[in-house]
Amino acid sequence: MQDYKSFFGLQKILITLLVLSSSLSVSTMMLIKSSSSKAQSTENRNVNNLPAKVRTQQQIEELKATMLKSWQQEAQTKGLSYAVPLRFQGAIVESAKLTPEHKVIALTFDDGPWPESTAQVLDILKQNQIKGTFFLIGQNVKNYPGLVKREIAEGHVIGNHTWHHWYQFLNPQAAAYEIVHTADQIYQVTGIKTNLFRPPGGIMHNGVVDYARNSKYAIILWSADSVDYSRPAVPKLINNVFRKAKPGGIVLMHDGGGNRSKTVQALPEIIANFRKQGYSFVTIPELLEMQDKDQKLIANKK
Numbered sequence: 001m002q003d004y005k006s007f008f009g010l011q012k013i014l015i016t017l018l019v020l021s022s023s024l025s026v027s028t029m030m031l032i033k034s035s036s037s038k039a040q041s042t043e044n045r046n047v048n049n050l051p052a053k054v055r056t057q058q059q060i061e062e063l064k065a066t067m068l069k070s071w072q073q074e075a076q077t078k079g080l081s082y083a084v085p086l087r088f089q090g091a092i093v094e095s096a097k098l099t100p101e102h103k104v105i106a107l108t109f110d111d112g113p114w115p116e117s118t119a120q121v122l123d124i125l126k127q128n129q130i131k132g133t134f135f136l137i138g139q140n141v142k143n144y145p146g147l148v149k150r151e152i153a154e155g156h157v158i159g160n161h162t163w164h165h166w167y168q169f170l171n172p173q174a175a176a177y178e179i180v181h182t183a184d185q186i187y188q189v190t191g192i193k194t195n196l197f198r199p200p201g202g203i204m205h206n207g208v209v210d211y212a213r214n215s216k217y218a219i220i221l222w223s224a225d226s227v228d229y230s231r232p233a234v235p236k237l238i239n240n241v242f243r244k245a246k247p248g249g250i251v252l253m254h255d256g257g258g259n260r261s262k263t264v265q266a267l268p269e270i271i272a273n274f275r276k277q278g279y280s281f282v283t284i285p286e287l288l289e290m291q292d293k294d295q296k297l298i299a300n301k302k
Helices: 010-022 038-048 052-077 117-127 138-143 145-153 172-190 208-214 234-243 261-276 284-301
Strands: 104-112 133-136 157-160 218-220 249-254 280-282
Touching: 104 117, 104 261, 104 284, 117 145, 117 261, 133 138, 138 145, 138 172, 145 157, 145 172, 157 172, 157 284, 172 208, 208 218, 218 284, 234 261, 249 261, 280 284
Parallel strands: 104 133, 104 249, 104 280, 133 157
Antiparallel strands: none
């Protein structure tokens, strides 16, 4: 597996934390800015009165909180912490309704991150300068955090695809766990809170969609299914994608959950064929934002 660059200086953060953890000296590690105010001086005296180990642990926690905040702010600045327009919060989306001049398509990938195939998909997207949307399985995020960090570092969008990818009916508590636990894991790894959700298998009535809708997630389905999970021959897989492809459409593929070699083989040709037909590629948030703007323009003209 490729040795990826750290995301937003993560390595520097870890090194700093290790230094803090091994040192009991407060004077060389103080992160509190000096201030002439009496309140600040009092706070500093109170800190100095604490045992060395307690003070060190407090400094570690303060540093972690500070760096996470900085991480999130940088993500927001770079457009990585994405917001869904109000009209799509709690809504079900299969494709976007766009004006004719917008010939765009969104490539989406489910069930990752996954050893080998996720990195291969990312390599292809990078070579073609395309941003995709990845719907992640929570336990895979936990097992392969480096791949998720690479997705974010390279400008892709991530969404919630539950923790276990279960199809059976789930009571409200189990449904909440599947979504919330995955969201927490994504946040721990990336510092990002996603409000995009895709139900496993597109199943709408087993409890998870109800929870997601009530939690203001945008429920993202698809308009063109590659059916790559069944591992068809590459020409068949490509035909599946284009059979129902249309402007504003959402293409479903998989980078995880099993052997995805057929998807990896087909992806370059899928991209080339879309470009030959005049398509450009967008992420799901970009697609939703385009529809939102189009609908506002149409409403203003009435």
